[in-house]
Amino acid sequence: MFEKIESARAAISNASLGQASELEAFRLEWLSRKGMIQDLMAGLKDAEPESRKALGQALNELKNLAWERFDQAQSNLGAAQSDVESPDLNLPVQFLPLGSRHPLSIVRQQMVDIFSKMGFALADGPEIEDDQHNFSALNFPENHPAREMQDTFFISRNPDVLLRTHTSTVQVRLMEKQKPPIRAIMPGRVYRNEAISARAHCLFHQIEGLYIDRNVGFRDLKQTLYHFVKEMFGPDQKIRFRPSYFPFTEPSAEMDISCLICNGDGCNICKQTGWVEIGGSGMVDPNVLLANGIDPEEFTGFAFGMGIERITMLRYGIKDLRLFTENDVRFVRQFSGLS
Numbered sequence: 033m034f035e036k037i038e039s040a041r042a043a044i045s046n047a048s049l050g051q052a053s054e055l056e057a058f059r060l061e062w063l064s065r066k067g068m069i070q071d072l073m074a075g076l077k078d079a080e081p082e083s084r085k086a087l088g089q090a091l092n093e094l095k096n097l098a099w100e101r102f103d104q105a106q107s108n109l110g111a112a113q114s115d116v117e118s119p120d121l122n123l124p125v126q127f128l129p130l131g132s133r134h135p136l137s138i139v140r141q142q143m144v145d146i147f148s149k150m151g152f153a154l155a156d157g158p159e160i161e162d163d164q165h166n167f168s169a170l171n172f173p174e175n176h177p178a179r180e181m182q183d184t185f186f187i188s189r190n191p192d193v194l195l196r197t198h199t200s201t202v203q204v205r206l207m208e209k210q211k212p213p214i215r216a217i218m219p220g221r222v223y224r225n226e227a228i229s230a231r232a233h234c235l236f237h238q239i240e241g242l243y244i245d246r247n248v249g250f251r252d253l254k255q256t257l258y259h260f261v262k263e264m265f266g267p268d269q270k271i272r273f274r275p276s277y278f279p280f281t282e283p284s285a286e287m288d289i290s291c292l293i294c295n296g297d298g299c300n301i302c303k304q305t306g307w308v309e310i311g312g313s314g315m316v317d318p319n320v321l322l323a324n325g326i327d328p329e330e331f332t333g334f335a336f337g338m339g340i341e342r343i344t345m346l347r348y349g350i351k352d353l354r355l356f357t358e359n360d361v362r363f364v365r366q367f368s369g370l371s
């Protein structure tokens with residue numbers, strides 16, 4: 033056994049360990065659980081009792097020697113490798129650009145925040161709709177020219193499947209499944225068959241609001257929107273309501289705010305009027321309540337709808353609607369840091 037240990041020691045001392053593969057072979061041969069040293073250790077129990085102690089000692093020394101050589105060779109190899117790959121600390125830092133949120137997402141969130149502080153919950157619905165939700169339940173009579181107000185993209189006819197032209201569809205969906213009180217806002221994408229220009233697009237975004245409860249009056253509508261405008265555009269902003277017509281509200285009003293560009297003096301943006309339109313509104317028509325199973329004798333409500341693009345353009349002085357969908361990073365990057 034002493035001879036075996038002696039020849040093992042010679043082998044361990046002389047093993048060449050310059051390569052990673054040699055080092056691994058050495059580890060397997062000598063140091064692993066099935067390696068030679070472990071084998072020799074196992075043989076100890078068959079040795080003469082009187083030589084066991086000396087043998088054990090010799091084996092321990094052998095083991096230490098093998099580990100020493102292994103550790104030494106491993107750290108030499110590591111040093112050689114890191115010599116090659118050591119980083120160049122003089123290189124300039126690699127710049128990781130931070131993304132920016134789309135201005136429409138930013139303003140949508142600002143609007144949602146303002147209304148949710150007033151107790152409006154968030155609701156949404158599908159963009160592909162039927163005639164019932166986009167028109168009929170909103171008091172658009174069959175073949176009535178009011179349907180022409182909104183140039184509709186039809187996916188199929190009879191029965192009609194279409195891309196919603198306004199988020200008022202979500203009003204209907206809410207009334208179908210929820211009894212009053214209802215107080216919700218519904219942001220979403222809408223589609224209209226219009227030629228694309230600086231002022232119009234075939235797809236854009238709206239936020240609709242609906243509040244139905246006992247004793248809801250026009251004063252509540254006015255105060256809600258008045259508060260919204262002050263929060264969104266600042267305390268000096270003026271708002272006015274102009275009589276208008278929508279099939280689903282009676283009375284109806286269009287909402288204007290004083291032009292942010294010229295402060296009401298008159299400029300190109302406001303067509304010299306000093307006012308710019310931000311959306312439509314009105315008291316929910318009793319016919320709409322009835323069509324959706326709500327008793328108009330007991331409940332009243334108001335609704336309003338605004339274009340998110342429009343609000344964003346006014347808020348940040350953007351003059352062309354097409355910028356929102358072209359996604360030129362130079363445009364979008366201007367909004368980085370805003371949330």
Ligand code: PHE
Pocket residue numbers: 197198199200240278281311312313314335336337338
């Ligand atoms: N749905 C209308 C539109 O898209 C806006 C509106 C909503 C008007 C709610 C009144 C009440 O033009």
